[in-house]
Structures are given as structure tokens and as C-alpha cells.
Amino acid sequence: MQGSTTVRGEHRSLFLLLALIAALGPMTMQIMMPALPAIQQEFQVSVAQAQLAFSVFVFTMGPALLLYGPLSDRYGRRPVLSLAIGIFCLGTLMCLLAPSLGWLVAGRAIQALGSAAGLVITRALLADLFGREGMATALSWMTMAMVIPPMLAPSLGGLLVDHVSWRGIFLVLLLAGVVVLAFTLRYLPDPPPTAAQRDSSWIEKYRTVLGRRGFYPYALQGVLIIGMFYGFMAGAPYLMVNVMGRPATEYGLFFLLPAGGYLLGNYLSARFAGRLGINRMVLIGAALALVFTVPLVVVTGAGWWVPLAFFLPMTLITVANGIAVPSTQSGAISAVPEASGTASSMIGFLQQAVGAIIIQVVGLLQNDTPWPMVGVVLASAVLSAIGALLLQRQPAGRPAPSEAR
Template sequence: MLSPSFGLALLLTTLVALGPLSTDLYLPALPGLTQTFATDVAQVQLTLSIFLVGFAVAQPFYGPLSDRYGRRPLMLFGMGLYLISSLACMLAQSIETLIVARFFQALGACAGPVLGRAIVRDVYGPLQAARVLAYISGAMAIAPMIGPFFGGWLTVWFGWRANFAALALFSIVQLVVVFAMLGESNAHRDPAATQPRRILGNFRALLSARGYLGYLLCASFTYASLFSFISGSSFVLIQIYGLSLQWFGASFGLVVTGYICGTLITARFTLRLGPARMVMMGAILGALAGTLLAALALLEVRSVWAILLPMTAVLVAAGLIMPNAFGGALAPYPKMAGAASSLMGFVQMTLAAAVGIVVGHAFNGTAIPMTGAIALCGWAVLASYFLLVRRSGSEPSPRPPSPGRG
């Protein structure tokens, strides 16, 4: 069985980072793809949103399957699928082919964060999980910070296909390391975990707990606000504000430093203040910063800093919310860690994909659709906290339903 170590934390960080890296590395290439494939902004943004759809579709399967068969075999399968799909993206000759390949790439990439979070819960237990997830999230933020920067240069030097070639090489290294070093962490395998009745029963039990539902919505609306920026930022900053591909990457990296700051604050204070209080502070900050961001866009303040500075504060809030929401949600469920993680991921990715599609279709040559979505999501996080998390109190954890026939 696995035991806590720096090497394990480092490996889990790279696995959890696979999703953000898969979306952020090729962001600078998005505006150019409209000319490459002779298509519109909405179709190009669909390559991002379909990735989240694939993530969402895979979540309910990885969790229960890993609860029954273990984390390791599912992680190996996911990494192999990711490698094949990355090569298909690299070789795509039409926007339709790229969209389909991105869907399957997401099915493989999904194994990293879903199983990675479950492994953290397996190895570190309920008290340390939020803190370890915060450290992993802070280190993981390096991926979206440097991803657009290197993606911009790769696109300038070698074209957009080089981004997917880099992802394929990265996945080869991960696959080898997982095969050689990642042992099994699931000490509570549940033979009935994949029975449809058990899966639905577990999900029903989780959603009936006000605390879990509140944390789920806080994490989901937070990620939806981040994805609004991810899907819209390249068009806003490059097409509207005229940033070069290289400067876009640097600007994106500046914003992501906010997330790193938030996760470092989380790692320092979560054990003292508790996940719920940390989520509350992040929710208040996110709602205020998102409102300022949208207000500056409505007032037509044509400065890059009117986007970057409030968005950095939104990312600080996300660093406070995300690790604590996941840690607080998963802590009571050692025997359902995979199911609890996968359900959170499913809702998170589905909501973010829907918001991303809306932002793409609403793009009107201004920053208003993107910033408006970020502000609305921020207030939704705040409402979820006060209406659900805060009112959950010492609500007892739901017990898994007894095994039944599928």
C-alpha cells in the first residue's frame, strides 16, 4: 500500500495538473484556429467545452470503478487513452476531428484528478487531505501559469500542432512513472461499488447531505468562473486588447499567481480555521472581485489591467475555495471517496462546460460576456455557502446504502 512521501505528492500533482495543462497550453493558438480551419469563435471554443464534457462523462465511471478495482489499473488505462488521443489531436485535419479527439483526450485525462484526489484521501486521511490538496493545488497552478507562456512560443515557432505533441510527450513520461512507481492505495475495496443500484444510492446519499451539496456547488461555480476566463481570455486579450501570443501567456501566468497565493494561504490556515471558514472568505472575495471585473467592463475601461488585476483577486479566492471545498466534501466518506470525488468532478465540469458554451456564443467583440459570467458565478458561490454549507452545521454524514443487486 502507498504511504505519504514527497515523491507521491509530486506524482499526484502532475496527474492532477493534466486537465489544466490540456486546456491552457494551447490557449494562445485558439484565435489562429479560426483562420486555420475557416470557422468561427464558437466552434473553436467548443474544443475547450467538449473537453469538459468528456471530463464530466468520465467522472461517474472512474470513481466507482476505482472503489471496486483499485486506483492503479484505472490510472494506467486513463494515461494510455490520453496518449493516443493527444496524437489524434496533433494530426487533426479539420475542426470536427479536433473536437472529437479532444473529447477522448478528456476521457483519459479525467483519471488524473479524480483518482489523484481519491488517492490523497486514501493515503493522508480526512484531517490532512485538505492541507495536502492545497499544496498540490498550489504546485499544480504552475501548469496554467507556464502553459500559455510556453504554448505561445510553441505556436509561434512550430505551429499549433506542437502543443499537442508536447502533451503527448508529457503523457508518455507520466505513463512510465505511474507503471513503475504508483502502488495501490485503496484499502477499502467495495465489490458492490459498480452495481447501478449502489452507484445511484451512493450519489443519492451524498447529495442528500447539505454539507456535501454545498461544498460541491461552491467548487463547481468557482471552476465555472475560472473556465469563463480560460475560454474567453485569449479572444478578449488578443483580439480586443491586441496582446501578442507571448504577452498573452505572460499575462495569463500573472493571473494564475493569484491562485498560488490562495492555495498557500489555505495550506497555512486550514487546520487552524477549518475548511468551511476558508470557503466563506474565498466566496466573499470572489463575489466582490468578480463584480468589480464586470463593472469595469460595463464602464468600457479599455485597459488590460482592468481585466488582469480583478481576475487575479478572483484566482486568490479560487485558491481558498477549491482545496477546502474538496477536502471538506470528501473528509466524511473514506468508503465512498472515489464516488464522492467523481460526483463533484461531474457536476463541476458539466456546469463549467455549459458556462463556457454560453460565453462562446455570447461573444460580441467585448469583454462583457466573459466578465458577466465570472461575476454571476462568484455570487452563486456565496449563495451556496450561506444557504448550504453554513447551515449544515454538525449534520451527520450519510451512510452508504447496504449492498444490493445491480
């Protein structure tokens, strides 16, 4: 289905629904972060072992994302999404009742397997409904709403850890999964697959995506931008709780700053992407992120290890990320309109795979200083800025004539 390219006021309820669905995975990932030190203590394991409860979610979500694009292209968006949310609820119940770290990690893997569908299918629906011209703006508006649950999740997670237990997190997630499933079954649009989407095989779909030169520059740029956030997210909880001696609740409250920054960045993207074009938005975002990384390095080197010294620069970095990310995703998906769900899957896989590697690297390099975290953020920012400069040679999200079918 190829619908209107104009984003209008009547689409607000649709954006809210898609945001609720898409937020399930990021919320599930973020709400766990304040609980990791408590999980480490309860199960008497190392930091790197406790980190598995987080990184296995990201590792599993990567391959899972590859499943849902072709499945939803072939069988429709709503049936596939409903099944996936049911799988998520099963994994959440396992985590809630886990008697050991091994059971918890297994439950987290099943959670990731189910929640991955929301990230893929919501983007594919936007491509179905708004097409190439309207998708960057539509994705920005949806992301603004989607950011709110993950933004509040660390604060909620910290409160639950300090006043209930880390298991209370999974009771909340189970209730959220049931609500999302109910709304999906009742209200989610389900445009019928096109003949091209329905008839081609998985191999043909991925061959189409991977053979489209216009896909790679945007997809890889999106990976580099997201790498900054993953690097910070992997190190900040341990830095605050274990090094600074702050409670998990305080980490959750400080996390509102970068989450709010990402929200602001998406608002700016929604306002200006249509005027400036996606290539310029990516360049602006990457350049600002590199500039804002400088104070993060300075405070680390100077030994000013207090929460605001890290969270304020990271907030500015996430503003820059929010400016750029919708345009990278729009550019990559619009390069392969006949396999939009599969392209969305591949984007998600690349981001999650690189994110999982970054999370484990930061965990393994933990040395009671911010340097592993800050080093990863800086490296991602430098590579992203270089990639954004190279991207300016790319036509703005359109496949070259020789590549179009």
C-alpha cells in the same frame, strides 16, 4: 485503506507525483487557449465552431470523470490510471495529425476521456492516505504543485503558436503523457481497495453519494467557485487577440497572474484550513471573490479595456478561489468516506459539466466586448457568496450521524 491524517515532510515526493498526474488534464485544457484564434483561421470556421476544440474537452471530461471513481474503487488506483493515460496519448496523436476541425475535436474528446482519471484518482488517493482530517491540507499542498504546469501552459502554448504552429502544442502534450505514464507505472502508491469499495456496484456507489446530504453543499459550492474561472478563461483569449489585437504569446504571459493567484490561495488554504476549519475557509474565499469582482465590472463599464485592467482583478479572484476550493472538495469527499473515489468523480463531473456550459455560453454571446465574460464571473461570484453563507449551517465536512454507515 485509511492512513495517517498528518501531512509530514516525507510526503513531498508523493505530492509532486500526484500533482504531475493531476495536472495533465488542466494543462491540456489551458495550453489550447492561445491556439483557438489560429485554429479558427486555419480551418476557416466561426468563433463558436473553433470553441468546440475547447468545450468538447470539458463536455467529455464530465462524463469520463464518472467512470474512474467506481473503477478505481473496485480495481485499484494505479491500473485504472495507467490505462487512462494510454487513452490520453492516443487522443493527443489524433490531434497532432488532424486534417480538419472534426478530427481535432474528436481527438480532444479522446484526450479528455483519458486525462479525466488523474483528477479523480489523485483526490481519492489523498482520501485513502490522509482521511478526513488531513485531506484539506494535503489537497492544498498537492494543488500548489499541480497548478504550476497549467500556469505555464498558456505561455508555452502562445510561444508554440507564434513560433512553431498550434500542432506543436500536441507534440509537447504527447511527450508529457509518455513521461506521466512512466512515472505512474513506477512510483504511484496503490493501496488495496477496502471490502466496501470493492464489493459494491456502480449503482450502489452513486446511490450512496447522491443519498448523502452532506455531499451536496460542498460540491455545489465548488461548482460556483470554479464557474468564475471558466467564465474568464472562455472570454479572455478572444478579448486579447481579436479585440485588443495582442499576440497569443502575450495572453499566455498575462495568464501567469491569475494562475499564480490560485497558487497563493492554495498556500493560504494549506496554512490555515486546519486552524479555521473548512466552512470558514469557504466563506472567506467566496466573500473575497465577490469583493474582487467589483473592479472587474468597473473597468468594463468604464471602457478601460487593457490587459492589466482585467488580469489584475482576476488574479485577486483566483487567490480567493484557491482559498476556498480545497475545502469544498475535502468537505464533499469526506462526507462519503466509503465511496471516496465515486464522490471525487461526481465532484469533477459537476464542475466540468457546468464549466462546459459556461464556455459555450460565453462563446455564443461574443460581441467584441468583455461583458459576456464579466457577466458570467459576476453571476458566479454572487451565487457563490450566497451559497457560502448557507453552508455555515453545515457540519464541517462530516456526515450527520443518521447518514453515516
